[in-house]
Amino acid sequence: MAAVPVTIVSGFLGAGKTTLLNRILNSDPSDKGKGLKVAVMVNDFGELNIDSQLVVSAEQNMISLENGCICCTVESDLIAQLRKLLQLREGRPDAILIETSGVSEPSKVVNTLRYPEFENHLTVDAVISVLDAEQFTGLEGSNKRLAMDQLSVADIVVINKVDLVSDEQLQNLKDNWLFPNACVYETTYGELPLALLLGQQAHRTVQDEHEDHSCDEHCQHQHDDFYSASWQSEQPLKIKALKSFFHNLPASVYRAKGFVRLSGAEQQMFLLHKVGSRLSIDRQLHWQGELNNQLVFIASAELDKTQLAADLAACTA
Amino acid sequence: MSLSEASLPKGKDYRSSHTGHGAGKADTVFENGRIYTVNPAQEWAEAVAVKDGVFVAVGSRADMTPFIDEHTQVVDLKDRFIMPGLYDMHTHPDLTLAPGYAGYLDVGLEDPAPAQVKQSILDYAEANPNSEWIFGQYFVHFHFKREGIEADKNWLDSFISDRPVAVHDRSWGCILVNSKALERAGIDANTPDPRNGFIERDGITGEPTGILVDGAYSLIHAAMPPTPALALQRAYREGIQYQTSRGVVGTKYVHVCENRLDALKVVDDAGEMTLRVEAAISWQDDIFPVRRRWELLAGERHYYRSARLNANAVKFHFDGTHGSYSSYLSTPWPGQSEWRGGLNLTPEHIVDMVVDMDRRGIRVIAHCVGDGASDLFLDAVAEARKRNGPNGVRHQCAHSTVLLDENLPRFKELNVVAEFSPVGWLPEPYARAREVMGEERFDRMYNFKGVLDHGGLAVMGTDWPVSTINCWVGFEAMMTRKNPWFDNDETFHGHAITVEQAIRVMTINGAHCMGIEDSAGSIEVGKSADFIALDRNLFELELQGNVHNTQVDLTMMAGQVVWDRSGELSNTPLQAPLNPDNVTNFYDK
Numbered sequence: 001m002a003a004v005p006v007t008i009v010s011g012f013l014g015a016g017k018t019t020l021l022n023r024i025l026n027s028d029p030s031d032k033g034k035g036l037k038v039a040v041m042v043n044d045f046g047e048l049n050i051d052s053q054l055v056v057s058a059e060q061n062m063i064s065l066e067n068g069c070i071c072c073t074v075e076s077d078l079i080a081q082l083r084k085l086l087q088l089r090e091g092r093p094d095a096i097l098i099e100t101s102g103v104s105e106p107s108k109v110v111n112t113l114r115y116p117e118f119e120n121h122l123t124v125d126a127v128i129s130v131l132d133a134e135q136f137t138g139l140e141g142s143n144k145r146l147a148m149d150q151l152s153v154a155d156i157v158v159i160n161k162v163d164l165v166s167d168e169q170l171q172n173l174k175d176n177w178l179f180p181n182a183c184v185y186e187t188t189y190g191e192l193p194l195a196l197l198l199g200q201q202a203h204r205t206v207q208d209e210h211e212d213h214s215c216d217e218h219c220q221h222q223h224d225d226f227y228s229a230s231w232q233s234e235q236p237l238k239i240k241a242l243k244s245f246f247h248n249l250p251a252s253v254y255r256a257k258g259f260v261r262l263s264g265a266e267q268q269m270f271l272l273h274k275v276g277s278r279l280s281i282d283r284q285l286h287w288q289g290e291l292n293n294q295l296v297f298i299a300s301a302e303l304d305k306t307q308l309a310a311d312l313a314a315c316t317a
Numbered sequence: 318m319s320l321s322e323a324s325l326p327k328g329k330d331y332r333s334s335h336t337g338h339g340a341g342k343a344d345t346v347f348e349n350g351r352i353y354t355v356n357p358a359q360e361w362a363e364a365v366a367v368k369d370g371v372f373v374a375v376g377s378r379a380d381m382t383p384f385i386d387e388h389t390q391v392v393d394l395k396d397r398f399i400m401p402g403l404y405d406m407h408t409h410p411d412l413t414l415a416p417g418y419a420g421y422l423d424v425g426l427e428d429p430a431p432a433q434v435k436q437s438i439l440d441y442a443e444a445n446p447n448s449e450w451i452f453g454q455y456f457v458h459f460h461f462k463r464e465g466i467e468a469d470k471n472w473l474d475s476f477i478s479d480r481p482v483a484v485h486d487r488s489w490g491c492i493l494v495n496s497k498a499l500e501r502a503g504i505d506a507n508t509p510d511p512r513n514g515f516i517e518r519d520g521i522t523g524e525p526t527g528i529l530v531d532g533a534y535s536l537i538h539a540a541m542p543p544t545p546a547l548a549l550q551r552a553y554r555e556g557i558q559y560q561t562s563r564g565v566v567g568t569k570y571v572h573v574c575e576n577r578l579d580a581l582k583v584v585d586d587a588g589e590m591t592l593r594v595e596a597a598i599s600w601q602d603d604i605f606p607v608r609r610r611w612e613l614l615a616g617e618r619h620y621y622r623s624a625r626l627n628a629n630a631v632k633f634h635f636d637g638t639h640g641s642y643s644s645y646l647s648t649p650w651p652g653q654s655e656w657r658g659g660l661n662l663t664p665e666h667i668v669d670m671v672v673d674m675d676r677r678g679i680r681v682i683a684h685c686v687g688d689g690a691s692d693l694f695l696d697a698v699a700e701a702r703k704r705n706g707p708n709g710v711r712h713q714c715a716h717s718t719v720l721l722d723e724n725l726p727r728f729k730e731l732n733v734v735a736e737f738s739p740v741g742w743l744p745e746p747y748a749r750a751r752e753v754m755g756e757e758r759f760d761r762m763y764n765f766k767g768v769l770d771h772g773g774l775a776v777m778g779t780d781w782p783v784s785t786i787n788c789w790v791g792f793e794a795m796m797t798r799k800n801p802w803f804d805n806d807e808t809f810h811g812h813a814i815t816v817e818q819a820i821r822v823m824t825i826n827g828a829h830c831m832g833i834e835d836s837a838g839s840i841e842v843g844k845s846a847d848f849i850a851l852d853r854n855l856f857e858l859e860l861q862g863n864v865h866n867t868q869v870d871l872t873m874m875a876g877q878v879v880w881d882r883s884g885e886l887s888n889t890p891l892q893a894p895l896n897p898d899n900v901t902n903f904y905d906k
Contacts, residue, residue, distance in 0.1 A: 080656070107458070107490055111530045116510040148459035149488060180465040239521065262521070270521065282520035 003123040004086070005199050006096040006113055010106035010150045011130030012143070016160040017099055019190030020130070020197065025069050036198065039070040039085050039093035041078075078112055086121050095125070095198050105149045125199040126275040129154035130190070133165045136173050147177070155276035156183045156196065156254060163188045181247065183254050183276030185300070195226050195298060196254060199275065226298055229305045233293045235316035236263040239281075242315045246279045250301070258295035259284070267291070332369070343368045343384035344876065345891065350394030351854060354840035355401050355825050367846040370876035375842055390890060398854035400820060401839050402566025402592075402847040402872060404827020405788045407682075407715055407738045407778020409570065410556025411549055411577055412604070413786075418548035420445075422453025422484065430460050431468075434484065435476055442477060450541050451477070454485040456493060470496050470527025483537050491517075492534040494527050502540035504529075511535065539606055549580035554589055556786070558900045561591040561880045563787055564849035564869040567827050567837070569595045569778070571632045571682055571715065574607040578621045578628055590625040591872075591879040591895065595831050597682045600633035600670070601661065614679065624875075630680040632715070633670070634661050636690035644687035647721055651755035658687050668697045675701040675709040680832075682713040682736075688721045688761065695724055698731045707732075711832060715778070719758050720767065728773030734830045735768040737795075738778035759810040765795055765822065766812040775822050776830045787904040788823070793864035795819050801865040816855055846876040 011017050021040055062072040070093060072081060078098070085093060100106045106127065113124050129150045139147050151157065157178065162170060170186075178184065185196065239262050246256070256274035260281070269287040272295065273280050295312070297303060343366035352362040354375060366374035366384040374384050385391065424437040434456045441451055461468040473482050473495035481498035485491075499505070506523040510516055514532030516525050529537060553570070560568055570581070573596040584590055598614060599607050609617065618628035637643025637659050645658040662670075667683075671694075674681050681698075685691035691714050698712050713734045720735070728735050761767070768775045777795065779788050793801050796819045798809040814822070828838025837845040850871040855864065871893075872880035880900075881893035 080650070083656075105488055105490070107488065111490055111514075114515050114530070116512065116515060145487065148457060152458035152462050179462045265521075280520055283523070 003121055004093060004096055005125035006098060006122050007125050007197055007199075008098050008100060008106055008109055008113075008127045008153075009130060009197075010100045010128070010154075011158075012132060012135060012147075013101075014135065015130040015132040016158075016187075016190030017130050020192060021097070021099060023190075023192075023194070025071060036094045037069060037092075038198070039072065039096045041072055041081060041096065041098045078109060079115075079117075082113075082118065082122065096122070097197070105146065107149050107153045110153050126155050126197070127153050127278075128156045128158060128197065128276075130158045130160055131173070131177075133159050133161050133170060133173060136177065137169060151177060151179065154182075155278040156185060157276075158190075158192060159184060159186045160190050161188060162186045179277070181251075181277045183251055185254070193226055193300075196300075199255060199257065226300055227302050228296060228298050229303045229308060230258075230294070230296045231309055231312055232295075233312070233316065234261075234291070235293070236261040236266050237293060237312075237315045238263050242281075243279065245311055245315055246274055249274075250299070252301035253297055253299040253303070255298040256295060258293070259289075260293045260295070261291055341368070342386040343373055343381070343389050345390045345392060346381045346385055347392045347394050347399075347848075348378050348381060349396055350399040350850070351396060352394075352399040352840060352848070353820065353856070355821060356839045356841045359841075362840065365840060365846070365848070367876045370846055372840060372842050372844055372846050375840055392886070392889075392891065394850060397850045397852070397870065398856075399840075399848050399850050400855070401824040401837075402849050402874065403564045403788055403792075403823045404567040404776065404830065404838070405560060405565050405779050405786075406567075406569050406713070406734075406736050406776040406827055406830050407571050408556070408560075408568060408781045408786060409572060410781065410786070411544075411552045411570065411580075412572070413782040414552035414555060415544050415548045418551045419545050420448075420548070422451055424453070424455060424484075428457060428460070429455075431456070431464055431466050431472070438473075438477060438482060438484070442480060448542075449480055450498075451480055451482045452484075452537075452541060455487045455489075456484050457487050468493055468528065470494060470499065470525070473527065481540075483534075483541075485534075491528050491530045492537060494529060494537060496527070498537060498540075499525055499527065502536050504536055508536070539602075543574070543576045543605070546576065546580055546583075549577055550583050553577075553580055553584050555901050555903075556781075557584065557589070557591055557594075558895055559786060559903050560788075561872050561874070561895055562869065562882075562897075562900045562902075563789060564851075564872050564880075565592055565788060566847045566849075566872065566874050567593045567595075567831050567833070569597060569630070569682070569831070571597045571630075571778070572599045572604055573597065573628065574599060574605055575609040575613060575617075578613070578618070581626055582621050585621075585623050585626045589894075590623075591874055591877075592625070593831065593833070593837075594626050595630055595680075596621075596626070596628045597630035597632035597680075598628060600631050603634060603661075614674075614677065629678065630682055630713075631674055632682045632684070633667075634684045635667065635694060636660055636685060636687050644718070645685075645690040645693075646687040646719075646758075647689040647692055657689055660690065660693075664693050664697070667693060668700050671697040671712070672701045672704050675712070676705050678710055680710045680712055682715050684715045686716045686718045688719045688724075688758070691717060692721055692724060695727050695731060695733060698733055699727075702731060711774075711829065713776075713830060716780075717768075718763065719761050720764050722761065722767065725764070725767045725771040725773065728768050728775075729771055734774045734776055734826075735765075736776050736778050736830070737763050737765055738780040738783075762810050763795075764811055765814050765818075769814060769818055769822075774826050774829050776826045777822060781903075785904055787865070789867050790865040792819060792823055792867075793860060793862075795822065796864070797861045799861050801862055804862075816860070820855065846873060848873050 009017050009020060025040060062070060064070055085096065098109055100109050110124060110127060113122050237260055254276055258272055259269050260272050262270055269284045269291060271282045271284055345367045346364060348364040350363060354360060354362055359375065362375045364378045364381045365372055366381050374380055422437060422441045424434055426433055438451055456468065458468060466472060478495060478497060481501045482495045483498050484493050504516060504525050508516060511532040514530045516533050517528040517530060518525055578596060581594060581596060598610060621628050636645035643659045645660050650656050671681050683694045685694050694714055701709060711732050711734060713736050715736050716738050717735045765775045777791050779786050790801060796813055796816060798811065798813045825834060825838035828834040837847055840848055849869050852868040852870055868882060870882045871878055878886055878891045878893045880895045882897060884896055886892055
């Protein structure tokens with residue numbers, strides 16, 4: 001069974017996390033069967049606004065919705081709750097989204113997901129830090145520490161409520177808090193493309209577009225405000241050049257995923273996962289498929305695919 | 318007067334069957350007290366006479382007259398409430414204090430930048446050429462990310478590669494080490510991840526990056542030299558001093574190794590052990606390694622034995638904690654179909670171990686948080702009684718957070734002490750976190766009353782740093798089930814016990830738990846002259862809000878006044894070594 005991707009959303013109270021979560025929980029189940037079964041883990045149901053029409057069943061700390069989504073409270077123990085989700089006989093989620101409360105350290109959640117116990121069952125898809133542009137100035141003491149923790153593990157930084165601050169304040173926030181190569185998404189009402197939140201959604205949508213329109217692999221589409229491109233090749237890539245290529249990609253490319261061959265280890269395949277500013281390349285132990293490079297890119301702005309292909313070709317040995 | 322001058326007679330004054338019996342007049346008489354003796358045959362007295370550290374008379378002022386001559390010191394207790402000294406049967410001053418006294422690296426900045434962390438390490442290396450390891454705190458991931466620096470072994474190696482370095486991150490979620498530290502700890506691409514953490518690795522080569530997360534940093538701790546002796550000595554010394562100032566005359570330091578015993582012996586030999594200590598040798602290496610475990614258990618522990626110190630106990634961690642859902646319950650956790658929690662050792666392991674230790678005369682102190690763990694532990698003791706006979710050692714069920722009703726009579730039947738620890742039986746967030754066990758267990762939480770009603774022995778332990786080292790907080794809450802600081806009637810689950818019961822729990826029951834009930838624990842002729850003088854009478858006050866902040870004016874231990882809060886005896890031969898000027902207050906500061 002494939003590992004279930006987990007997205008972590010952190011942010012202070014009032015930053016706009018709930019808007020994001022509600023969007024997923026209340027998504028239309030009839031949308032061509034594309035609705036993913038998402039388990040959303042929150043601290044308190046009270047934060048959410050679940051349409052009661054959608055509720056199929058509710059027990060203790062778990063609510064099942066008509067669209068297949070599950071919503072549960074984490075209470076005090078994340079590990080036990082994750083175990084429980086993975087053991088569900090029916091309705092094992094396609095994706096898990098964990099909302100870390102405004103008072104807990106998201107780095108601890110990220111670390112827990114990487115324990116050996118979950119190694120083959122869960123994978124960290126994306127860590128998203130939602131900042132309230134207005135709230136984020138003048139943080140002190142434990143709140144400041146927490147903000148640093150949130151940003152230190154963030155792959156994608158969402159700056160919400162940008163309409164409530166001046167350009168100068170926004171620039172201050174960026175100067176004081178952002179890191180080099182940060183992937184930043186600015187918004188006003190926590191309205192984010194689902195593809196930004198959930199890797200599954202992003203890749204599934206790319207596939208759907210291919211099927212629906214039966215277009216070729218280099219086709220670009222606008223869907224849910226994002227653009228995609230894919231690339232294939234058989235030549236092994238040089239790791240240094242590849243890393244440098246990803247480092248220099250425009251910030252609008254917030255996701256890339258695929259498999260690559262690397263020179264020096266041509267008989268092996270590596271899983272490449274870029275989300276926001278994080279790039280991970282991991283050796284696949286039991287690869288059965290063909291030894292080809294296959295990469296998919298997802299961006300918030302149109303991609304120059306010719307340039308992309310040329311740059312990637314330059315990475316081959 | 319120094320502590321050593323004030324310490325108990327040593328050497329020539331030991332007593333045995335045919336020598337050294339105290340005879341004749343008393344050294345000291347304490348009169349005009351309201352003395353609650355905890356002796357059912359004579360509950361109250363107004364005066365006591367002490368000779369050679371032992372009570373020779375307990376009764377009225379007139380009863381003292383035959384014991385007084387011109388050498389007898391007569392002390393006015395000023396109508397104060399007097400009771401036997403207290404027993405804290407589970408605590409850890411070493412774990413709480415020693416790391417801070419070890420002289421480890423401390424960057425000393427709230428928000429250090431990478432360059433500042435680097436400079437601190439280099440300064441420390443230069444200032445400490447003889448301590449090979451450079452270990453301490455802390456770095457902040459965020460600042461590395463801001464500056465585009467990868468916090469990994471390459472960064473550390475770039476400026477220090479000849480000595481092992483390990484630096485915790487600010488939230489203690491991981492530790493950053495250099496290549497030399499990895500090498501010393503034997504961590505490489507082939508090292509398996511520990512259960513409760515992981516070694517961060519390069520995705521392509523599998524080589525460790527130098528970041529070790531959660532449980533993985535114990536791999537580094539195991540490779541490091543033990544906590545320095547001076548740090549352990551200071552931790553124990555200060556812990557003992559504070560406990561003495563709160564009226565504690567007997568305590569257990571639960572979890573020791575050979576280095577900790579060495580430190581305790583230094584304190585004891587210096588005459589600074591102002592209370593009795595039972596030290597329990599760790600059965601597992603989960604907190605620190607015990608390299609000489611089997612030598613200690615086989616008999617080397619006797620090397621440390623004195624009137625004040627013994628290591629005739631062993632401590633093991635049987636189950637986990639409620640906070641992590643790992644305490645072992647008798648039925649599945651709420652909302653779970655099968656999960657009952659975890660055991661660190663098999664039941665078979667426990668049976669053989671308890672039987673073996675019981676035969677050796679070693680007390681087994683078993684960490685049993687869940688009602689399933691204590692059930693198995695009592696089964697193991699039952700097996701030990703069957704195989705070794707009924708007169709073995711009195712074993713101790715530690716924490717006993719939730720007990721099965723069926724097990725309440727077994728504490729008496731099997732001669733096992735139920736220890737309730739930490740101070741979790743008052744309504745506060747820490748105790749509330751235990752409610753995850755589920756409602757059906759609420760009434761069985763911290764069930765002092767259940768054990769006592771069935772004739773069993775119950776004791777308390779502060780379990781510092783899990784809860785405060787001031788045992789008066791728990792003392793109050795076991796009688797009120799209320800929070801001493803809340804101005805409302807919110808009551809914790811379960812049942813309160815009476816003042817008389819609570820005083821027994823804090824005194825004579827502790828003496829039973831240490832196996833010294835015949836010579837200490839109550840104010841009786843022939844017993845060790847231990848008592849405390851309080852600034853209030855526990856029988857004449859509103860308990861809630863008024864017991865936890867009781868002040869101990871005097872602590873007497875084996876006839877020696879060891880704590881004198883206001884210096885009332887400072888110009889007499891009974892001058893105490895400890896007073897508020899030389900005891901660190903770990904509670905009120």
